[in-house]
Amino acid sequence: MELHAQILSPLFSILENIGPVSNELKKALSDKFEEQKILKGKTLLSEGEVCKSLWFLSAGLLRSYHDIGEKEITSRIMFTNHIVISAGSFFTQTPATESIEVLADTTVARLSFSDLQDIYKSFPSFNYHTRIITEQYFAQQEQRLYMLRKHDALSKYRYFLEHYAAFLQDIPQKYIASFLDMTPETLSRTRSRMRNK
Amino acid sequence: MELHAQILSPLFSILENIGPVSNELKKALSDKFEEQKILKGKTLLSEGEVCKSLWFLSAGLLRSYHDIGEKEITSRIMFTNHIVISAGSFFTQTPATESIEVLADTTVARLSFSDLQDIYKSFPSFNYHTRIITEQYFAQQEQRLYMLRKHDALSKYRYFLEHYAAFLQDIPQKYIASFLDMTPETLSRTRSRMRNK
């Protein structure tokens, strides 16, 4: 799908907050990113596939999850202005151990791994921006790991409310529960206890 | 302390596996890294301090942990050839939320944050190497998060044996337990169950 110029402007802002972005680089990114609209319920990436693209999430809602026999573990919930990849798979171009599912109608800008490599070749300075971005995501992930380990059901749900309140309506509770590493029953009881003060 | 040339050679190997490293860059790194020997029991970084250095762990054993009231959560266990920082603190030069402790007499090569920034300025291509390294650590961290969430006490201990067997003797069990998100009692019972088949 043809790329609308404004879809990348939040991404350019992110990059420019890190360091100067030449017009040539912007042009190259605009040329290679392509817009994609995906309906709720669709799958962006399936376990076992290689994650061949990076997505910049312009609007919508995604979740990534691992299949464990009958169960699922929701690993991340991603929304507007997130850069989305299945890291282990994308970085090394090996099969993914997780799937990515679309929770609400979504618009992304898609960049293929090989186009990204070409951009790195043509614009070595782009490594600087992505190093910083990777560092930021790394630090966030560390925080989340800590949160999951430290807290009980109630405080994990409070954490969710702080960070994801806006999406409460759009995310089925069973996925929230799994994201917070608890069963849907436990989440339901936690919510009910919160209501009754 | 004066830096012995060979202390950085494993680091140079890591970098060269990623991409070419000019002699000038090697020289700059050798000039700025300095050797440090730290005895078991000492603290490399304390919660609340800014993590002003990056350490390349040449020999020895470290653990990072969060203090929670009376308790501790061991977040990482680090050994030879690890690049060690408290990520959230180092990247943004803000106070650390974790401490780093020396579990066995340790030799590190230390590089200050500001020297690292100077190196980035003089050798922009170094961003490429560190982007790749950050990506690798990111993917590893993701795996570990998944492991902690998926498994029960027994399989978490098996995971530890696979990945850290060499250090079993050197790490007090209470830290292993905390690293695996369980109490020392649970770890002790898990080990005993494994012994009795």
Add this chain to the structure above:
DNA sequence: TTACTTTATTGATTTATGTCAAGAGCTTCC
């Protein structure tokens, strides 16, 4: 609308792990 399916709630029960406690076995350090 009505049927059909999925999701959320609530209750009863089980279970893995945590907590508390006491003793054994190592360290270590005056």
Add this chain to the structure above:
DNA sequence: GGAAGCTCTTGACATAAATCAATAAAGTAA
């Protein structure tokens, strides 16, 4: 070398959360 700490083990018990189960409610499709 013995006292004083730690750490690890083992037992008894407590507990948060998981599991199982039965409705109720909410979506979805026909």
